[in-house]
Amino acid sequence: MAALRHAYTARLDLVRAPRRTGPGLIGVVDNTIPVELILACGRVPILIAADAGRPTPNADRYMEEVISPETKSLFEHACLGDYEFLDLLIVSRAHAHLYYYLKEVYRLGRGPRFPALHMYDLMQSQREAVRAYNWGRTEALIDRLERLSAEEITEGRLRWAIARTNQQRAVQRRLLDLRWAGHLSGVNALQAIGAAYFMSPDAYIPALETYLAEMRPDEALRDRPRLLVVTSVPLGGTHVHAALEAAGALVVAEDDWWGSRAPGADVPLAESPKEAILRKYWLDTASAGVYPAEAREAWLRQHALRPDVDGVVFYVPPSDRQLGWDYPRLKKWLDDSEKPSLLVREDATDPAGESAIRGATERFIATLPRRNSR
């Protein structure tokens, strides 16, 4: 676990070391960018992640309050030159605002240390009307990567990359099974899963396999009330889980790509690899942009009513602009299904907010039946 935790906490520091050797690095902003294409062009994908709670003076100069703290943090890092070492930074549709601000500040000559940018505009609505557009954007990304590496991304290279990431997904799914069995805390699970975004598969897969092989069930977790977390913001840190677990709960799953939604299903190797990759990232990727709601909420509806989930926590910090519209409907669904739920509106990255969440969770889990009495 030490290697995974180190990768999770060190993040870009792990790969930004001076005189680093090895393949070039390509930054991605979230989980909607096909890392298989990057691996197939001989580069390593690396996630650029927000630093919650750190000041963002450059971003505050250019961006207004409605821009998410995550976007501001990423912009700030770019202004400080923290992404300068990347061969390319691929920005997703969900981060279009970030792309626009970076492009303009660069145009004005005020971002000399920005990396080269590529916008991968994959529409997440599951409608035939956007298929051709998504296919075209994927082809454009392949073209950009081929120009960068001066090598063709062949079908053979894609199959190799898919096999590698499928292997990673399989190990992560084993970890998720152990979570459901109550063997590890939510904080540890987030770190073990999230480390994948900052390591190459060659380093990550054996590290996670070793962790799973050595894992012994944590007896202290056995009788804790089990919670599932629904979040309006990507859980790029462990703050929420730390607060919930400090209150005596165990987070067994979260509807978020930093945790339970990371692996999803395998990319099928039987079909055309490009088509399979497009379908995976278009139709089987956790993202707030998924439409319709039935598709966006399918995972939640499949897992929230499980008997081994004692309650659902909605984490909706003040920056929320979307989940709040769904919350009354989802709460009613849970109420009708007699599944207890808790809404927390505080920002877990703020110490006062973290304390308030812990207090609210203590009161909430006190209302739940004791686990060993069920």
Place this chain on the structure above:
Amino acid sequence: MTLTEAERQASRQRHDEQTQLDVSRTLRAYQRDWFAHLRQEVFETGRPYVIGGALVPHEIFEALDLPFITDVWYSGLVAARRQSAYYSDFLTAQGFHAGLSRYGALTLAVLLDEANPDKPWGGLPKPALVVTGLGDRGADVLADFSGALRIPLEMPVVDPPYPAWWEMSRWQWEDLDQTYRIDVMLEQFRELVAAAEQIAGQKLDVDRLREIVDRVNQQEEYFDEVRAIIATSEKLPARLGEVMSQTMGIQWHRGTEWALNQARAFRDEVKDRAEQRLWVCPNEQYRLMYVGAGLWQNLDFFTEFEERYGAVFVRSNYLSIASDGYLRYGTRDPLRCLASRYCAMSEQMHIPGLGGAWAVWEARRHRVDGGLSLGGWWGQRMVNIALEEADIPVLEFPVDPVDANTWDDAKFRKLVGDFIEQRLAPARARRERA
């Protein structure tokens, strides 16, 4: 709190006294009759109608004889009636937290608040179709509540952004908006047409749609003329609150003969006032612009600054985007024209680089001394920075365009007064010296 009937009458009387344009009165009368007719048809004959966002091709519904209501403009009516605080609180009480945008959602609130009969134009019947942007989850709630069909629209990312977009938008739109981006909008519009045809019970007649799009182009040309008159006249001939209301009221019905005639009458009246030198403020000293949304919840707020400082508002996005954003010539394929228009409609006012370049161009054209920028929209700071760097001071006004819960009269009077005295006057003197 919502206003009492007596307070509302008094407010209406004040508003009438300040009304300068005859077309303001004809617009109001038409809107009221149109709405009464719609309610009657929907309730009594079950006629289906559509609720949608402002960034939706109304022309398709016009061609299919489907009545259409724009959520943000209806929200504007709620705000103008001083009911936005009540309905904002109502949404909060329903579990929709206060951080969620109320700009378009007051329409949802009016629908959800079934027990309260005190609503603009008697309230809204349930729609058959809801069409807005894909990220508009409030519209999902509205569709669920109404049992309406929901068609979302997704705009492709503008890549790369071209700052002087208004130079290309009228004729060179295939290049500006890029074929692959127009294609994805077109595919979505085909989906929308299929849904609308099903609801309307008739097929879309493309020739009729082309006539409507051409008529809209004519209407936007009248708006373009009004803008030019305002920009180039010695002083302001029509108060901006009336110009904004007129523009949006006509846009609501764009494509109809009434809208075209009303736009012509609007142009004629503004032109006539300019020719007769009938100025809003004969002692005009400072010319201001709205940057972003207008102050719909209190359109009369700035009138007092005319007397105190000779300050007038000459420019808003609403009139200017009518020509720079809506006009698309070359209508052989009218659906493709519309697809191009909505590739980046409104986004071009927000996207860093695009929004700022347009605002500076507009400010110079209108001989603007300063800007007022209402909070709450993305891209605002970059637009403000562009204006400030062009030596056009901007006041960031921390208020929601429609939510009266964010209003503080004394504070805002002082803010505007200080801005005029401390920022506008020195900047103007500096420019005059230069």
